[in-house]
Amino acid sequence: MPQDVGAHAAAQLIALSVPFGQEFLVFGGALASLLFFLLYLCSLGLQFSLGVFQRLSATVEEKVGASDDQDEQDEEDAKT
Numbered sequence: 001m002p003q004d005v006g007a008h009a010a011a012q013l014i015a016l017s018v019p020f021g022q023e024f025l026v027f028g029g030a031l032a033s034l035l036f037f038l039l040y041l042c043s044l045g046l047q048f049s050l051g052v053f054q055r056l057s058a059t060v061e062e063k064v065g066a067s068d069d070q071d072e073q074d075e076e077d078a079k080t
Helices: 002-079
Strands: none
Touching: none
């Protein structure tokens, strides 16, 4: 009889662990979803930052290119 009590206790622990395992799977999936969402938000912020940097570098390039064109025009005017 005492041996049966140990066997029943082990069976109950196994039966109890199944619902906890299922809940862990559900809540673990929710946590993973949250982490992927936060990762997506960070990458979105990086994308906006790189867009601003691209516009800034295009503006600087445009100004440098305009000054180079002016220098070339001044050289041509000096020759004539």
